[in-house]
Amino acid sequence: MGYNSINSRFMIFSGEKGCDTSKNARKINEQCFTLKKPTNVRGRKLDLMLVYDDIVLCSAEWKSMASSRAVIMKQFVKNLRVNNCILHELREHLDDDNTIILGMDWKGLLGYSYCMKMIDKAVVVKETCKLFLPQDKCEFEDFSDTVASLIQFKAHYVDMTKKLKVKISKHRRDHFYDEQFNITPTNSRSPSPHTFFLLQSGQLLLVSMKNNY
Secondary structure, eight states: OEEEESSSSEEEEEEEEEOHHHHHHHHHHHHHHOSSOOOSOOOOEEEEEEEETTEEEEEEEEEOTTSOHHHHHHHHHHHHHHHHHHHHHHHHHHTOTTOEEEEEEEETTEEEEEEEEEETTEEEEEEEEEEEOOSSGGGGGGOHHHHHHHHHHHHHHHHHHHHHHHHHHHHHHHHHHHHHSOOOOOSSOOSSOEEEEEEETTEEEEEEEOOOO
16 A cells, blocks of 8 residues: 655555545444444455545545456445445535535546535436546547546545635634633532622622532
8 A cells, every 4th residue: 555645634545445434334334234233344445545634535446457347346336335435524524515526436547537426315426527548649639538537636626625624624723622721610629719700880890609518
């Protein structure tokens, strides 16, 4: 497994890495539909994942031309299921029900891109472009659609990471405030009297209430 760093937080992981997002979904599924307690649940392994600040943005499968049709269909369906899990988590992170995932799958030098979105309670997937990598200069004439699709793919996730950065920063601030400035009283005995502030005749009065316990 390796990765290519686009910047300090935006990375591409490749080489059969387990997806924690699908791991969480599998745990919930086993808790709901099996009698046994889920143990040693692992995330689905994918050929490639796009990750930003430990948040998975999408996954992809890259198979060789020698792979059989049965293997290809099995792997591509697995990838759709994983991206479905990723979509659910991204909707929560972004707090946006209109979140869309752009994905792709490849067999050798041929592939396709698609978009995935939840409409009502159904996840809808639509192919957006047939992709290929040219093997001969004569194929460059038809290569423009693939290039345009890849540029759109990159732009989509660059825009998404900008939105995620805002949400992540807010979440970290809220978490810090909850930890450092949460003034919810506890049941433990206070070492000093509780002090209240009253406004009377334009003057601020401090009233100290001693504990009677």
